[in-house]
Amino acid sequence: MSKRRKNGLYGEPSPELSALMRSGWADTEQRDLKPLEQAPYAARRRAALSARFPGERLVIPSGNLKIRSNDAHYPFRPCTGYVHLTGDQSRDGALVLEPRPGGGHDAYCYQLPRDARDSDEFWTGDTAELWMGRRHSLAEAERLLGLRCRDVRAAATELAAAATVPTRILRGHDPVLEAAVDTDEERDAELEETLSELRLVKDEWEIRQLRAAVDSTVRGFTDCVRELSRAVATSERWVETTFFRRARLEGNDVGYGSICAAGEHATIMHWTRNDGPVRPGELLLLDAGVETHTLYTADVTRTLPISGAFTPVQRKVYDAVYEAQEAGIAAVKPGAHYRDFHEAAQRHLAERLVEWGFVEGPAGRAYELGLQRRFSIAGTGHMLGLDVHDCAQARNDTYVDAPLEPGMVLTVEPGLYFQADDLTVPEEFRGIGVRIEDDILVTADGNENLSAGLPRRADDVEAWMRDLAG
Numbered sequence: 001m002s003k004r005r006k007n008g009l010y011g012e013p014s015p016e017l018s019a020l021m022r023s024g025w026a027d028t029e030q031r032d033l034k035p036l037e038q039a040p041y042a043a044r045r046r047a048a049l050s051a052r053f054p055g056e057r058l059v060i061p062s063g064n065l066k067i068r069s070n071d072a073h074y075p076f077r078p079c080t081g082y083v084h085l086t087g088d089q090s091r092d093g094a095l096v097l098e099p100r101p102g103g104g105h106d107a108y109c110y111q112l113p114r115d116a117r118d119s120d121e122f123w124t125g126d127t128a129e130l131w132m133g134r135r136h137s138l139a140e141a142e143r144l145l146g147l148r149c150r151d152v153r154a155a156a157t158e159l160a161a162a163a164t165v166p167t168r169i170l171r172g173h174d175p176v177l178e179a180a181v182d183t184d185e186e187r188d189a190e191l192e193e194t195l196s197e198l199r200l201v202k203d204e205w206e207i208r209q210l211r212a213a214v215d216s217t218v219r220g221f222t223d224c225v226r227e228l229s230r231a232v233a234t235s236e237r238w239v240e241t242t243f244f245r246r247a248r249l250e251g252n253d254v255g256y257g258s259i260c261a262a263g264e265h266a267t268i269m270h271w272t273r274n275d276g277p278v279r280p281g282e283l284l285l286l287d288a289g290v291e292t293h294t295l296y297t298a299d300v301t302r303t304l305p306i307s308g309a310f311t312p313v314q315r316k317v318y319d320a321v322y323e324a325q326e327a328g329i330a331a332v333k334p335g336a337h338y339r340d341f342h343e344a345a346q347r348h349l350a351e352r353l354v355e356w357g358f359v360e361g362p363a364g365r366a367y368e369l370g371l372q373r374r375f376s377i378a379g380t381g382h383m384l385g386l387d388v389h390d391c392a393q394a395r396n397d398t399y400v401d402a403p404l405e406p407g408m409v410l411t412v413e414p415g416l417y418f419q420a421d422d423l424t425v426p427e428e429f430r431g432i433g434v435r436i437e438d439d440i441l442v443t444a445d446g447n448e449n450l451s452a453g454l455p456r457r458a459d460d461v462e463a464w465m466r467d468l469a470g
């Protein structure tokens with residue numbers, strides 16, 4: 001791709017410079033690469049996908065770079081479905097499952113190969129390797145992924161030429177490939193649903209990734225508590241950047257925009273501006289997750305008294321949310337309905353709100369009418385994995401209306417949020433927001449709280465903060 005700026009300092013290279021640039025490069029082919037650790041797991045996931053769509057070609061692009069402005073790009077993150085089925089993270093690629101005449105599929109992967117050095121593009125193109133970093137050769141990618149690899153620059157032509165095979169594509173990631181295959185939107189949506197559903201139960205390798213994501217996240221929260229006085233001296237941004245440092249040092253990134261919400265910002269579900277003051281006496285709601293190098297993310301929330309001790313009214317709200325979370329976590333077990341943990345937590349919140357006189361009782365009726373939602377607008381959790389809200393395209397009958405199974409990982413995150421301008425609650429509640437969120441693995445006989453390394457009970461939170469303050 002040529003430069004999107006008109007005002008570069010250099011004009012066209014001289015023939016002498018072009019010739020100079022093209023020669024004198026060492027052979028850097030990596031011939032001893034071992035397959036990625038996740039390659040055999042990805043092969044099993046492809047086999048599961050193959051069984052769902054006999055006789056059809058499936059195209060799952062990795063996605064393209066997105067321009068932020070001119071020749072500057074947003075950081076690239078490959079499409080989740082592609083990562084799940086290949087383990088690969090490169091841009092401009094596509095996995096293809098090609099149906100075999102006798103049944104099953106042959107898988108191959110389109111990849112953007114290394115830049116050839118026989119034209120100026122390898123050093124003048126704004127997404128060329130000399131600007132963006134080395135890519136893998138097709139042979140290297142084959143060794144890493146355990147998949148046959150082909151040059152993606154031929155993909156549109158090759159796929160268009162073979163249009164007689166019924167084809168589905170994962171939409172929204174590569175407009176050029178979408179145009180080449182010209183598929184049916186509804187049938188493509190079924191592919192997207194299936195890809196989400198294939199991720200509902202995590203394999204052992206994925207669970208290891210999620211454990212690593214959570215462990216880094218626990219360290220990130222600890223960093224933030226250690227540096228709370230610096231946040232008080234500056235702003236919520238100190239918390240955000242402290243967590244981000246841990247995420248970038250130990251993983252790929254944060255898995256979503258960190259929510260570093262002090263004071264009344266804690267009542268805003270997705271407060272990511274993080275530009276407010278951090279005041280002693282108020283609460284800090286920190287909702288953040290490290291994304292591993294393999295792109296699996298944690299999603300954890302703790303609500304912390306900035307001065308180190310809850311006020312009586314903060315503790316009253318905190319304890320209600322803690323008890324709701326306990327009820328929710330207890331409902332996570334194989335065979336239980338997915339909605340059970342949500343219902344258990346929300347019933348508890350409704351009871352407390354009725355008890356406090358904030359909504360009209362009896363509690364059962366308040367829950368049935370959803371009245372607690374005035375103070376708790378979100379659901380109580382979601383699946384977690386490569387995406388923070390993982391499996392989001394799965395059909396209801398496989399997700400929210402289905403039983404839990406061992407290997408599922410989900411968040412349980414009840415909260416109460418009293419807006420600063422809510423005249424229906426006593427003044428001392430206004431501006432208080434509390435959420436407690438943990439990442440829960442469904443096991444054969446119950447569940448495991450992956451984020452148990454962070455304290456949850458009010459007393460334990462205070463003791464932990466005291467310890468870290470030294």
Ligand code: GLY
Pocket residue numbers: 256287288299300388
């Ligand atoms: N932690 C952000 C969310 O679950 O929406």
Ligand code: MN
Pocket residue numbers: 299382411413437
């Ligand atoms: Mn969450």
